[in-house]
């Protein structure tokens with residue numbers, strides 16, 4: 065939820081804060097901000113931080129508790145979010161969003177294209193228009209806005225909730241019995257489940273790609289890598305980060321390493337990329353061995369696993385890394401004072417999905433040190449994933 069400024073505009077986007085702009089758009093009025101480095105929000109709660117070295121990267125959040133001052137607000141927050149998620153999913157799955165992105169359409173036309181009854185679709189569209197996700201334009205035609213495109217982009221995330229909600233239902237008995245909620249709800253650990261559910265796995269890959277695109281700008285602006293020849297993205301999924309890094313560092317080569325079925329699924333998109341001739345795709349398990357490289361990327365890998373499992377992964381890298389090699393761990397770092405931010409939510413998501421967790425900076429450093437590395441540089445991103453870069457000792 066975004067902190068609202070005087071003009072009622074959300075201010076929780078990821079990106080460099082530009083004077084006068086919110087989420088890339090012109091800000092129509094003043095928006096409240098926490099002071100740089102401040103841990104206190106406008107009602108005295110911790111709301112995030114802006115450490116030195118993260119020029120202009122600003123995050124504000126709205127605590128869920130702020131919706132619980134009155135029963136009306138609590139109900140509207142819960143009901144609006146639940147119905148909103150259901151309808152955004154439906155609008156994507158029915159093809160309505162894609163149709164509007166190709167041009168304006170009437171409700172009747174959308175009903176014909178989606179197979180939905182016109183009267184009910186009219187009520188659904190009223191909700192989407194009222195919540196500013198699509199626009200009613202000239203002659204009653206509906207039209208897409210940049211937010212409609214964002215709904216389209218967020219579709220993969222919203223589809224992962226098909227897996228998350230059953231985990232939520234199982235969370236209490238699962239935690240009491242020592243299982244992960246994912247295993248309790250879906251019968252096996254997440255990455256084994258994906259091996260036998262390729263459609264869900266492919267959607268998860270699209271979601272990870274979306275998460276990567278959200279932070280590329282931050283990584284390249286704030287965390288330039290030391291010169292390297294070969295970069296290996298360990299658990300690199302569809303290769304989105306690897307391709308972005310290769311595009312940013314001309315003349316380098318990359319290895320995409322992931323489980324064999326995931327690596328195979330990545331092949332067509334990599335082959336279609338103009339950078340394909342600089343990429344090698346390798347299937348395997350990072351618990352067994354990893355390919356040789358100068359720079360290792362571990363984005364949203366360590367947060368999937370508990371400390372002993374992380375030490376095994378890092379141990380495989382430590383065994384083959386050159387003395388001047390580097391490891392860049394890209395994960396959410398928890399703030400020392402719990403803040404209602406993305407890192408805290410993904411920490412609980414990890415409790416649902418697998419055996420991992422998000423870590424505080426000192427916990428991540430301790431993990432790396434106990435695996436034979438020294439932390440050389442940390443670029444903390446209060447809006448999302450941070451980069452912790454380590455060298456072998």
Ligand SMILES: C[S@@+](CC[C@H](N)C(=O)[O-])C[C@H]1O[C@@H](n2cnc3c(N)ncnc32)[C@H](O)[C@@H]1O
Pocket residue numbers: 255272273275276298299300301302321322323326348349350351362363364365368
């Ligand atoms: C949370 S996703 C992160 C993907 C990617 N690094 C990103 O940030 O977009 C975890 C990745 O680890 C991969 N993975 C899980 N177990 C693995 C293993 N034993 N060996 C190699 N990759 C594994 C998964 O297939 C998945 O692509």
